[in-house]
Amino acid sequence: MSDILEPKSIVNKANENIELVEFDEFINNINKYETLGVGVIIKPSDDIMLLKDSLYFIELVVLDFNDFDDGRGYSQAYFLSKRWGFKGEIIGINAHLDQLQFMLRSGVTSYELLEDYKGFNEEDYSNGFSICYQAAANNSGLKQEY
Amino acid sequence: MYQYSPEDSKFLVERVDQFEKQLNRHLAGDLDEAKFRSLRLRNGLYMELHAHMLRVAIPYGTLNSSQLRALADVADKYDRGFGHFTTRQNIQFNWIELPEIANLLRELSDVGLHAIQTSGKATRNITADPLSGLTEGEIEDARPYCELIRRWFNLHPEFSWLPGKFKIAINGAKLDETALRIHDLGLRLVRNSKGELGFSVFVGGGLGAAAMVGPETASFVALDDILSYLESAMRIYNLKGRRDHQKRLRIKFLVRELGADEYSRLVDEDWQQTKDDPELKLNLAELEDLKKDFALPIKPINLNGFEEKVDFNYSIWKKNNVRSHKVSGYSIVNISLTKLGAAPGDATSEQMRILADLADEYSASELRTTKRQTIVFPYVRKDQVFDLWQSLEKYGLASPHQGTLAQIVACPGGDYCDLAKAVSIPIATRVQQRFDDMDKLLDIGDLNINISGCENSCAHHHVADIGLLGMQKNGEEYYQITLAGETLHETNIGKKLGPSVSGDVVVDAVEEIVNVYLDNREEEERFTDVFKRIGIKPFKEKVYE
Numbered sequence: 001m002s003d004i005l006e007p008k009s010i011v012n013k014a015n016e017n018i019e020l021v022e023f024d025e026f027i028n029n030i031n032k033y034e035t036l037g038v039g040v041i042i043k044p045s046d047d048i049m050l051l052k053d054s055l056y057f058i059e060l061v062v063l064d065f066n067d068f069d070d071g072r073g074y075s076q077a078y079f080l081s082k083r084w085g086f087k088g089e090i091i092g093i094n095a096h097l098d099q100l101q102f103m104l105r106s107g108v109t110s111y112e113l114l115e116d117y118k119g120f121n122e123e124d125y126s127n128g129f130s131i132c133y134q135a136a137a138n139n140s141g142l143k144q145e146y
Numbered sequence: 147m148y149q150y151s152p153e154d155s156k157f158l159v160e161r162v163d164q165f166e167k168q169l170n171r172h173l174a175g176d177l178d179e180a181k182f183r184s185l186r187l188r189n190g191l192y193m194e195l196h197a198h199m200l201r202v203a204i205p206y207g208t209l210n211s212s213q214l215r216a217l218a219d220v221a222d223k224y225d226r227g228f229g230h231f232t233t234r235q236n237i238q239f240n241w242i243e244l245p246e247i248a249n250l251l252r253e254l255s256d257v258g259l260h261a262i263q264t265s266g267k268a269t270r271n272i273t274a275d276p277l278s279g280l281t282e283g284e285i286e287d288a289r290p291y292c293e294l295i296r297r298w299f300n301l302h303p304e305f306s307w308l309p310g311k312f313k314i315a316i317n318g319a320k321l322d323e324t325a326l327r328i329h330d331l332g333l334r335l336v337r338n339s340k341g342e343l344g345f346s347v348f349v350g351g352g353l354g355a356a357a358m359v360g361p362e363t364a365s366f367v368a369l370d371d372i373l374s375y376l377e378s379a380m381r382i383y384n385l386k387g388r389r390d391h392q393k394r395l396r397i398k399f400l401v402r403e404l405g406a407d408e409y410s411r412l413v414d415e416d417w418q419q420t421k422d423d424p425e426l427k428l429n430l431a432e433l434e435d436l437k438k439d440f441a442l443p444i445k446p447i448n449l450n451g452f453e454e455k456v457d458f459n460y461s462i463w464k465k466n467n468v469r470s471h472k473v474s475g476y477s478i479v480n481i482s483l484t485k486l487g488a489a490p491g492d493a494t495s496e497q498m499r500i501l502a503d504l505a506d507e508y509s510a511s512e513l514r515t516t517k518r519q520t521i522v523f524p525y526v527r528k529d530q531v532f533d534l535w536q537s538l539e540k541y542g543l544a545s546p547h548q549g550t551l552a553q554i555v556a557c558p559g560g561d562y563c564d565l566a567k568a569v570s571i572p573i574a575t576r577v578q579q580r581f582d583d584m585d586k587l588l589d590i591g592d593l594n595i596n597i598s599g600c601e602n603s604c605a606h607h608h609v610a611d612i613g614l615l616g617m618q619k620n621g622e623e624y625y626q627i628t629l630a631g632e633t634l635h636e637t638n639i640g641k642k643l644g645p646s647v648s649g650d651v652v653v654d655a656v657e658e659i660v661n662v663y664l665d666n667r668e669e670e671e672r673f674t675d676v677f678k679r680i681g682i683k684p685f686k687e688k689v690y691e
Contacts, residue, residue: 048385068181069267071307075384078304083419098168098177098185105303120176124167129160131153133297134373135425136304 015039015089018059030054044072048079055086065103066094066114074106081107081137100126107137147210147512148293148439150258158255161262161301165189166248173245188268188306190261191247195564198242201264202254204515205296206274206289207235211502211511216257218498224250229498231483231491233517233555233606234313235273236264240562262300267308267395269299269380273315275323276514276522279442282472285335286343288318290436291372294428298373305380309387310395312380316345325517325609325633327351327360330397331379336366344368349379349409350401353603357639358398361406363413369433371417374426378417382409443510444525447475455532462584463535463546477531479509479523480516481538482545482553487575490556491519500541508534517606518555518594520548550587551595551660552578555606559599559616560623566599568616568623568649573597576653581660590660593673597625609633611673612659613640614652623649629659629685630677638674644686658688 020039023046039060042048044067051058061080063073073092080086092103092111097120103111104126113122132139150158168185171177177185183193190201202217209217217237221229224246225239232238242250254260264271272292279287295314299305305312315324318335326332332348344366351360367375386404388394401409420426469478481501483493493501501521505513508530509523516522526534538544547553554577557563559570574597581587596610600617607613609631617624624646631640647655662685666676677685 069184069307070389071267071305071309071384074304074307075381078381096181098181099307101301102303102306120171125164128164129301130156133300134302135423136302 015060020062026054033057042073042076044070044076046076048076051080052084055080055084055088058086058088060089060091061086062091062093063108064094065092065096065099068096068099074102077103077106077108078137081109097122097125101128105132105136105138147208147443148289148436155255155258158258158260158262159252161189161260162248162251162255165251169244169247184266187266188263189247189251190264191242192265194240195562197240198244198247200239200242200247200250200261201232201236202239202259202261203264203271204235204237204259205271206278206292207276207515208289209513209515211505211513213257213259214498214502214505214513216254216259218495218502220250220253221495221498223253227495229493229495230489230558231493231515231519231521233491233519233604234271235276235515235517236271237515240558263306265311267310268306268312269296269302269308270311270313272296273313273324273329273517275317275319276516277319277323277469277478277524279440280471280473280478280524281319281321282470283320284318284472285337286318287437287440288316288324288333288335289440290433291318291333291335292316293436293440294433295372295376299376305377305384308380308384309389309400310397312383312397314376321634322637323517323634325606325637327637328353328357328606328609328633329360331376332360333372338366342368345372347375347379349413350398350406351637352396352398353606353608354396355393355601356398356402357603357608358402359637359639360398361401361410363406363410370428370430371421373428374420374423375413375417377426378413378420381416382412386412442473442525443512444473444476446473447527449475449527449529452529454528457532459539459544459546460532460535462588463544464531465588466546466550467548468531471525473525475528477526477528479526479531479534480548481521481523481543482547483520483543484545484547484553484578485542487571489558489562489571490554490574493521497541497543500543504534504537507537518548518553520553546584547587549592549594551581551590551593552587554578554595554597555610556597557599557604559597563599565602566616567601567618568599568625570597570599570605570616573614573616573625573649573652577656580653580657590664591670593660593663595656607631608639609637610640612656614656615646617646619646625649625652627652627655627659627689629682630674632674641677641682643682644690647689655689659685662688 018039041062092108095111097117172182192199230238274288315326315329316333317324328351334346347364348360349363467480510525514522554574556570556574560566595612596605596607597614598605598607613628615626626646627643628640
């Protein structure tokens with residue numbers, strides 16, 4: 001497993017001094033946060049396109065995967081990671097064990113599982129296939145292990 | 147015939163292993179029903195009225211005889227000796243015990259079959275013309291493209307949790323046997339003015355309560371750009387598709403609400419950002435390799451001097467069930483599974499094994515499945531068609547109904563499906579009984595009836611000459627009638643005839659409609675052409691008078 005897939009926590013030491021703000025608060029007060037170095041919490045319904053021009057001063061982005069059937073977070077992660085080359089951390093919160101493979105391949109760099117999944121082997125679900133069939137944020141595609 | 151590589155086969159096994167872990171967690175109470183439902187559907191597993199139903203993919207509708215025998219074994223071992231061929235090139239088993247599912251899927255993976263993404267809100271099995279590679283005038287065999295696109299969207303990280311299911315069809319032939327414009331996304335192989343190969347793209351077609359013919363969103367996408375275009379089409383849907391209303395999840399609602407022009411503009415805007423990304427280019431070298439795997443296993447043969455046998459029953463069967471082949475000396479044979487009282491598309495394990503043996507003997511071990519729930523033998527020598535017919539006769543598989551009114555397409559309906567509002571199969575049986583005279587059927591000619599038991603429209607009733615949709619009124623079963631739907635030459639949604647009619651009289655209504663057609667038909671005129679010429683009024687008058 002590459003370093004990028006190593007699970008970290010949103011409350012790890014590197015992040016503990018970063019102020020986290022909700023998307024609406026950030027968008028309505030962008031100028032206020034430009035010099036502060038913030039993290040932005042994104043809901044699936046938030047328009048990720050509005051973040052594009054502010055990424056240079058955002059330290060980290062938090063994506064919420066709580067709704068098991070709502071797949072918008074995967075496209076949000078794709079835009080941040082692959083399309084815009086965001087270098088900060090992309091953290092998936094309220095993550096589900098069975099969706100780790102999709103989150104990590106879409107560009108999420110670390111995650112925090114929901115409490116329900118304590119005690120299960122995360123690697124079974126984050127690294128379960130010997131090949132993949134498409135390019136994604138974490139590799140260039142066909143026949144590469146993931 | 148194309149076979150999975152060892153790497154592909156390993157992937158299938160790994161997917162089964164993963165699903166087995168999820169199943170075990172569910173059975174142990176560690177994975178709740180809602181999440182398990184979402185996961186099991188992505189592995190083709192439904193909870194039906196009486197038991198679990200498994201939908202197995204038949205990619206691009208092509209099977210070899212070994213695969214069909216494996217499906218027969220599954221029918222015997224895990225079902226009650228039956229399989230049900232669907233309208234979208236899948237086969238379903240209706241009596242599956244949950245704890246046995248992993249073993250079943252492992253047995254299928256041994257022959258390169260799987261149930262991955264045959265359901266759920268992801269890209270479904272990609273369908274192709276069942277006659278791909280066989281007919282004159284075809285631009286190209288669509289199956290290699292189906293395979294490459296199937297792979298690309300297999301467990302795709304970004305598009306595996308879409309707002310709704312996503313069905314793709316690809317056609318390379320003159321006639322549209324795939325009904326691509328009633329799919330969420332349809333691809334038509336075309337050549338541009340420079341003679342280059344590419345695709346016309348149609349997005350937002352669908353049946354159900356808001357039936358819609360998919361508008362064209364791009365008139366020409368070059369071959370190597372198709373993956374990036376498809377990603378953009380799905381990305382706009384994933385981000386903007388309705389998730390707030392259970393009945394508006396499909397992409398057709400997004401296309402309708404935005405307008406086709408605006409949806410196309412958004413897709414194009416996104417696509418311009420990715421189309422030059424080398425990682426998203428279709429691998430043309432791999433495509434050429436795949437084309438070799440899909441090459442026809444026959445060469446032209448000279449049958450000068452061959453004389454066709456003279457037999458009345460054989461000639462009727464041949465007229466309806468045999469088509470000309472682009473390779474000289476060969477025919478395409480269509481085999482109807484229709485049996486009075488049985489669900490259309492149902493096959494017993496014994497029938498599957500017989501068909502597998504006959505395919506070995508007469509059709510280079512290959513079979514195809516169609517949206518009319520029939521089986522095609524794609525490579526039958528002309529001088530062996532009679533022998534094949536005799537064998538089919540012996541096993542009760544020589545129904546001469548292909549293309550006639552008696553070859554009804556029906557969903558399982560209220561007898562099996564917990565979504566159904568009315569029965570389908572008993573209505574199909576009653577129609578078949580009403581039109582059981584072969585002379586009459588031959589006189590009527592090519593006319594199709596499709597019966598769906600609910601608005602989910604699994605039997606595609608909107609695009610049949612005569613479509614019946616089951617519904618409930620005051621606790622009784624009624625049927626909405628639609629007329630003159632079609633997809634083969636052009637795509638049209640059937641027009642509603644009027645108020646729904648009771649199940650007691652629906653077969654009388656069908657007979658009246660057929661009589662109006664016969665009374666007004668000029669020479670070989672098709673049902674849809676008569677309807678366009680005389681309008682709905684004469685049909686309405688007869689049914690509701």
